Structure formats: C-alpha cells, structure tokens
Amino acid sequence: MIRQLKLYRGRGFDPYDNLAVEQHLLETVEDGCCILYLWQNQNTVVIGRNQNAWKECRTTQLQEDGGHLARRLSGGGAVFHDLGNLNFTFLAHDADYDLDRQLAVIAEACSCLGVETERSGRNDLLSAGRKFSGSAFYHNMGRSYHHGTLLVNVDMDKLSRYLNPSPAKLRAKGVDSVRSRVVNLTELQPDLTVEALAEQLPPAFSRVYGLPVETMTAGDLDRAAVDALAERNRSWDWLYGRRMPFQFSCEDRFPWGELRLELQVDRGVVCRAAVYTDAMDWSLGQKLETALTGCRFTAADLCRRLSACDFAEREDVIALLKRQDV
Numbered sequence: 113m114i115r116q117l118k119l120y121r122g123r124g125f126d127p128y129d130n131l132a133v134e135q136h137l138l139e140t141v142e143d144g145c146c147i148l149y150l151w152q153n154q155n156t157v158v159i160g161r162n163q164n165a166w167k168e169c170r171t172t173q174l175q176e177d178g179g180h181l182a183r184r185l186s187g188g189g190a191v192f193h194d195l196g197n198l199n200f201t202f203l204a205h206d207a208d209y210d211l212d213r214q215l216a217v218i219a220e221a222c223s224c225l226g227v228e229t230e231r232s233g234r235n236d237l238l239s240a241g242r243k244f245s246g247s248a249f250y251h252n253m254g255r256s257y258h259h260g261t262l263l264v265n266v267d268m269d270k271l272s273r274y275l276n277p278s279p280a281k282l283r284a285k286g287v288d289s290v291r292s293r294v295v296n297l298t299e300l301q302p303d304l305t306v307e308a309l310a311e312q313l314p315p316a317f318s319r320v321y322g323l324p325v326e327t328m329t330a331g332d333l334d335r336a337a338v339d340a341l342a343e344r345n346r347s348w349d350w351l352y353g354r355r356m357p358f359q360f361s362c363e364d365r366f367p368w369g370e371l372r373l374e375l376q377v378d379r380g381v382v383c384r385a386a387v388y389t390d391a392m393d394w395s396l397g398q399k400l401e402t403a404l405t406g407c408r409f410t411a412a413d414l415c416r417r418l419s420a421c422d423f424a425e426r427e428d429v430i431a432l433l434k435r436q437d438v
Contacts, residue, residue: 114208115144117321119314120328122151125195127158127182132341134201135185136333138250138257141203147328148217148317149201149259150310153193155179157274160188160248164356166377170437172411174274183351186259188248190275196265196296198306200313202258209256211235213320218245218262220316225308226301242295264306265298352380352409360409362436366428368392373400373432377409391425399423411438 120137122130130151141147156179157169163183165171168190171181193199202214218237219229229237237245237260247260271294297304318325344350355378363372369391376384385404387397399421407417415430 113144114146114204114321114323116142116146117317117323117325118145118147118328119317119325120147120149120332121310122149123330125152125154126342127153127156127180127193128345129338129342130199131158131182131184131345132338133333134203134257134259135341136338137201138203138252138255139337140334141205141255143205144208146202146204146208146321148313148325149203150313151199151201152195152197152306153180153182153199154195155270156182156193157190158182158184158193159190161185162187162356163190164358165352166360166409166438167358168275170274172438179274181351182345184248184250184259185252186248186250186257188246191246191261192266192271192275193261194267194270196263196267196306198262198264198309200260200262204256206251206254206256209258211258214258215247217313217317217320218260220320221309221312222297224312224316225297225304227297227304239295239297239300242293244295244297262309263294263296264304264309265296268294268296348380348408355379360436360438362432364428364432366425368425368428371425371429371432373404373429375404375409380409382407382409382414393423393425396423396425400429409438411436414438 122133124130130153134149137147137149157174159165159168161184165181169181174181200218215231222229227239229239232238235247236243244263245260247258250257314325357378359374359376361372361374369389372388374386375382382404385401387400389397403417403421404414407413411433414433418426418430
C-alpha cells in the first residue's frame, strides 16, 4: 500500500547520469513509497535494452552533431530527447506498482493545462488522436519502474533525422522501433511550456494518490553509486557491445572495378569481413578483409583502419564507408 509520495527533479541534461539516477532510485525506493522522477536529456537518442543501435539510429550523424546515444534498462523502441521533451519515471515496489494510476497522473496534469488525453492499446497517450507520450517498463528484484516521454516542443526535424535512417542493408536481431504519428503539445496548446507541465505533475500526483508529495534533493542520492552507473551507461560495451549479431553490406562501382563489402558484426566489432570485387588487383579483397576484421563498427574506426593501409583504391573505399549510415 502506498503510504508516501516523493518527487525528484533532475536538473542536469546528461543522459548517462540521468539514467543512472533512475536506476539508483529504483534500487533504493522504500516499501510503501512511490517516487516520481522528472528529467530531461539534451540532443539524445535513447534506445531500448534489446535494440541494435545501428538499426535504430544514424549513429555517425548524431555524433557529428554533438549528440548522444544512450541505452536504457527497459524495452521498447528508440526515442529522441531534447529540451522540448519532459521525461517522467514512476518507481515503486511491485506490490505498489499501478500503471492505471500512474498514467492517470499524466492525464490529470495535462487536463489542467487544457489538453485532453486518451490511452492507446500500447500504453501510449494520445491527444486529438496523435501520440505525445510513449511508455516503457522495467521490473527487477521486486521493484518496477514505468517511464515515458512527454513531447511538448521537440525538434521534429532532428527526431526524423536521427530515428529514420535510410535502408543500410542491416539484418539484425534487435527489436525494430514501432513508428507512430506523433504530435507536440504546443501544436494543440501554443502557450504550453515544459516548465508549466513539470509544475502541474506534482499536484496531480498528490491528487491521484491522495497523499502529500515530499521533495527529494541531490543530497538524498548516493553520488558514488550514481557515478558508477553513469560510467557504465556511457561505456562502449553497454552501448554497442551486447551480443546482437547482424550483417552490414555496401557496394559501388569505381573506375577500377566493382566492390561489395559484407561485414558480420557482433558485440560492436567486425568479426568477419568478406570482399567481392572484379578489380585487377587480385590482392585487394584480402587486404580489405584483413584490415576490417577486428575493427569497431563505426565509420570513423573503419576509415581509420583503412587510412593506415597502402593500396591504390584506399580513398575510394573510405569514401564509400563515409556515405553509409553507420
């Protein structure tokens, strides 16, 4: 039974730290308590636990634009976060976890701002028939969280730029994102702001549960524990190194001949490279296979490997790789 409500408002925009705070709150939430955590990330694509980063996101483009790729504990699809988006997380022991009440808090806060909502079959929230909030869930060791996005004034151009890559001939075992038609709440209520919505959520939380809300501060967190989780969150192994094999291929025709590269990738590393070419240099395929095998699967790393090689076709192959969404 819920006996206590707590609110924690994140003030930083680092996705790795914010997701670490979320996990720490889950691991420390007390029996009979429900925590509402409000947070924001800047220029970030967050993928689900079982998703293939390269399948869901233009990783090179995101990095070149100064953005961040993050992986969360929960399932679900890839989402784009900027400061026009407000994220929420409800955290509680399993016995106190109540999805209907949690979504009712969001609906109540939106209603107070003149936005009427409805639930869809995937636990998304719609307004005027369009999605503005999606949810994902995580359960572990008797505790659960429910988190989601609230699109207030997100840069939709960037959302499409990072989350809708052109077909890159990836055949992956990761989970595809479910693409839905989305809407910013400012399209429905032009004067609405992220801060206004954030201010409405705590009183809505209190009304739905019938209890006062206690505000947590940064001093209530174990900073060393949060920092350790944040370091894990930003590591290559966490973001790219999971066992999720897939194949990548690209091809083009050059003055010296046709070239097709087929790379088998696992744990974010090229474990096998196959090269098919009609180039006059019979050794080109062997040189490329040797150079690319064992390389991290990023455009920068692949090109760096080839830059250290000495063969006439090198710059053409580098240019081919740079044109790919990897």
